[in-house]
Amino acid sequence: MSKKILSKANLCWMALSVAVYILLSVLINFRIISSYYTITIYNILINIILAVSLNLIIGICGQFSLGHAGFMCIGAYSAGVITKMMPNLGGLFLGVLVGMVISTVAALIVSVPTLRLRGDYLAIATLGFAEIIRIIVMNMKITNGAAGLSGIPKLTTFTLLFICMVISIIIVCNFTRSAPGRACISIREDEIASEAMGINTTKYKVSAFIIGALLASLAGALFACNFYVIKPTQFNFNRSIDILVMVVFGGMGSMTSSVIAAIVIGFLNMILQNFSNLRMIIYGVALVSIMIFKPTGLLGTRELSFEKLLKRKERKS
Amino acid sequence: MSKKFLKVLLSSAMTVSMLAACGSGGGAGGSGSELAEGDTVKIGGNFELSGDVASYGTAESNAVELAIKMYNESEDAKYKLEYVSVDNKGDAAESTTAATKLIEEDQVAFIVGPATSGASIATYQVASDSSVPVISPSATQINATMNGDEVYPSAFRICFEDSYQGAAMAQYAAKDMGKKKAAVLAETSDYGQGLANQFIETFEANGGEVINSLKDGSYNAGDTDFNAILTKLSEKDFDVLYVAGYYGEAGLIIKQAREMGIDATIVGADGFDSTVLAQLAGKENLNDVFFTTAIASGAPTEAQEEFKKAYIEEYGEDALNMFSYLAYDSVMLGIQALEEAGATGPALQEALEKAEFDGLTGSFTFDETHTPVKSVLVIDAATNGAETNAEVTVK
Numbered sequence: 031m032s033k034k035i036l037s038k039a040n041l042c043w044m045a046l047s048v049a050v051y052i053l054l055s056v057l058i059n060f061r062i063i064s065s066y067y068t069i070t071i072y073n074i075l076i077n078i079i080l081a082v083s084l085n086l087i088i089g090i091c092g093q094f095s096l097g098h099a100g101f102m103c104i105g106a107y108s109a110g111v112i113t114k115m116m117p118n119l120g121g122l123f124l125g126v127l128v129g130m131v132i133s134t135v136a137a138l139i140v141s142v143p144t145l146r147l148r149g150d151y152l153a154i155a156t157l158g159f160a161e162i163i164r165i166i167v168m169n170m171k172i173t174n175g176a177a178g179l180s181g182i183p184k185l186t187t188f189t190l191l192f193i194c195m196v197i198s199i200i201i202v203c204n205f206t207r208s209a210p211g212r213a214c215i216s217i218r219e220d221e222i223a224s225e226a227m228g229i230n231t232t233k234y235k236v237s238a239f240i241i242g243a244l245l246a247s248l249a250g251a252l253f254a255c256n257f258y259v260i261k262p263t264q265f266n267f268n269r270s271i272d273i274l275v276m277v278v279f280g281g282m283g284s285m286t287s288s289v290i291a292a293i294v295i296g297f298l299n300m301i302l303q304n305f306s307n308l309r310m311i312i313y314g315v316a317l318v319s320i321m322i323f324k325p326t327g328l329l330g331t332r333e334l335s336f337e338k339l340l341k342r343k344e345r346k347s
Numbered sequence: 348m349s350k351k352f353l354k355v356l357l358s359s360a361m362t363v364s365m366l367a368a369c370g371s372g373g374g375a376g377g378s379g380s381e382l383a384e385g386d387t388v389k390i391g392g393n394f395e396l397s398g399d400v401a402s403y404g405t406a407e408s409n410a411v412e413l414a415i416k417m418y419n420e421s422e423d424a425k426y427k428l429e430y431v432s433v434d435n436k437g438d439a440a441e442s443t444t445a446a447t448k449l450i451e452e453d454q455v456a457f458i459v460g461p462a463t464s465g466a467s468i469a470t471y472q473v474a475s476d477s478s479v480p481v482i483s484p485s486a487t488q489i490n491a492t493m494n495g496d497e498v499y500p501s502a503f504r505i506c507f508e509d510s511y512q513g514a515a516m517a518q519y520a521a522k523d524m525g526k527k528k529a530a531v532l533a534e535t536s537d538y539g540q541g542l543a544n545q546f547i548e549t550f551e552a553n554g555g556e557v558i559n560s561l562k563d564g565s566y567n568a569g570d571t572d573f574n575a576i577l578t579k580l581s582e583k584d585f586d587v588l589y590v591a592g593y594y595g596e597a598g599l600i601i602k603q604a605r606e607m608g609i610d611a612t613i614v615g616a617d618g619f620d621s622t623v624l625a626q627l628a629g630k631e632n633l634n635d636v637f638f639t640t641a642i643a644s645g646a647p648t649e650a651q652e653e654f655k656k657a658y659i660e661e662y663g664e665d666a667l668n669m670f671s672y673l674a675y676d677s678v679m680l681g682i683q684a685l686e687e688a689g690a691t692g693p694a695l696q697e698a699l700e701k702a703e704f705d706g707l708t709g710s711f712t713f714d715e716t717h718t719p720v721k722s723v724l725v726i727d728a729a730t731n732g733a734e735t736n737a738e739v740t741v742k
Contacts, residue, residue, distance in 0.1 A: 064447075064451040064452055065447055065451050066444065066447045066448040066451050066452050069443065069444045069447055070444070073440070073444070168535070169535070175537060175540065176535065176536045176537040176540070177464070177465070177488055177489075177537035177541075178439070178465055178537075180468045180469075180491075180494075181494045181495055184472070253440070257439060257440045257443050257469060258443065258468070258469055258471075258472045258473075259439045259443075259465060259468045259469040260439070261439055261465045263465070264438060264439055264440065300444075303433060303434060303441075303444075303445070303448070310397060
């Protein structure tokens with residue numbers, strides 16, 4: 031058992047994440063990069079969690095969801111409300127938990143009836159769900175309505191964020207390789223065929239949907255505790271589209287590509303911030319050209335796999 | 348471990364460190380520095396140049412640019428000012444990032460903007476951490492500058508709070524107009540609800556009666572048919588209708604109310620202040636319609652006229668609105684404080700707190716929440732703002 035976990039490939043992954051972590055934290059803590067770039071890195075890490083979790087729903091399970099901002103909103107507001115009462119890490123932890131519980135319930139309520147729908151219909155249903163969440167938040171007293179919550183303590187640290195990101199990626203990747211994950215892939219490829227093979231499609235679709243929702247709510251909580259202020263308008267349709275763009279830009283079904291797309295789009299946004307008039311155009315052109323020249327996204331369904339790299343090396347030698 | 352892996356690791360390390368090199372510069376703020384005459388001082392503009400509220404952000408950013416240009420061209424300019432502008436897309440998180448960039452990378456003396464409350468609040472903590480004042484021209488949300496019970500030390504705004512206008516109109520309606528029974532219609536936004544709640548409170552405190560609850564009187568931004576809500580109201584007896592919302596919906600409400608035979612006085616806040624209101628409501632329906640605002644656009648003072656001319660020359664007529672005046676005042680206030688303090692950082696902040704400012708949108712000082720104390724103008728909508736009815740200061 032321990033041998034399996036400590037395989038060469040896993041060790042490589044561990045080394046890579048530790049190396050990236052050390053590198054980035056040195057850059058941030060010694061102020062080699064200004065806090066402007068630090069915020070960009072924070073943003074990218076949050077976006078990675080969101081993109082990877084949406085990729086699980088869209089890329090692996092083949093269910094087109096436009097409601098990701100809704101789950102993010104639930105997580106953000108749960109953490110925001112609770113950390114305002116308990117401004118410490120315990121509060122954030124509790125906020126994340128509460129957000130996850132609410133998200134799970136909401137995801138169950140939404141997914142059980144809507145996952146019977148297919149394609150466009152599902153997209154519209156989930157879009158409606160996200161809007162409902164936003165309107166509810168806008169009309170509640172505890173969330174301070176349309177004015178949004180302000181004065182949320184900044185509890186998200188780089189270490190916390192990085193650990194959450196790594197855990198999210200591990201959860202999604204391991205789910206993909208497990209039996210339920212394989213079942214999800216078969217649903218993506220052909221729902222009727224997989225049903226004929228005895229797969230309980232609704233069950234697997236719902237479980238993938240809920241895992242995605244949980245991670246999105248985690249990202250929302252970290253988002254709220256990083257930016258001091260949250261408003262309902264931040265979790266509108268555009269936010270869902272932003273996340274969707276990352277998934278499509280990278281390539282549906284590949285986690286590596288979601289990570290890379292989140293990084294690329296994060297930096298693209300930062301660089302283009304100074305060209306306000308041109309930004310939307312360049313952004314659009316970049317997306318259109320990706321869609322024309324590489325419709326499957328940057329990487330398609332390919333993954334960066336140390337296992338394969340190591341095997342290839344063994345074969346060579 | 349594989350050589351290839353090492354290569355990948357090394358090259359990624361290189362890339363990241365190269366990026367880091369681009370980003371170095373900034374550093375710890377907080378202390379501020381002394382300024383000598385003739386120094387170049389950077390002023391940051393953090394505005395909504397794209398996104399939903401780009402029209403406000405652009406109007407303000409233009410005004411800031413113009414104000415700085417006019418200052419640099421004036422003969423008694425003490426410093427040479429440079430304008431650095433960043434787009435925050437009207438998003439709170441982007442706004443934090445933009446403010447951080449201005450503070451850390453460009454090392455600005457103070458920041459003007461953003462135009463909206465949410466985006467403004469998102470910058471106050473960052474600004475306060477490094478003692479770089481943020482002057483928001485139009486963050487009207489209630490308690491926007493407050494962090495719980497304490498004020499953000501670096502947050503200032505030069506507009507009055509949403510509630511203040513509501514209170515002023517309620518006082519004017521009850522005392523000066525002698526109205527007894529009011530009905531209230533409010534948009535379900537923080538702007539509409541804030542105004543309406545305060546109107547109800549002050550109107551009742553002044554001996555009036557509000558005949559409907561806010562729950563029955565709410566509408567959404569973008570609504571076009573108000574017949575249902577107005578029919579319900581028309582069955583009741585009232586002599587003044589307060590519409591807390593923007594001109595788009597308010598214009599239609601006025602038109603539909605008049606067509607239905609509601610002849611009560613209709614009053615509102617600065618959301619009415621647009622020429623579109625008359626187009627939507629119809630000129631003949633604007634009798635007995637009043638609203639509160641910071642400046643009377645129909646009857647400009649000499650200074651306003653001068654600014655208006657310069658602005659139109661530079662950017663055209665379309666971009667000019669009330670927000671331009673507020674943004675112009677924000678910069679001029681910042682410059683005045685900068686000249687008084689002769690330094691940036693905490694000294695500048697202190698000068699702002701004590702500032703006595705006389706600008707295009709009136710003269711004022713700051714109260715303990717860094718909100719200006721100034722009077723509200725009540726304007727007759729039929730004259731398109733050419734006539735000021737009264738100046739109201741809420742007691």
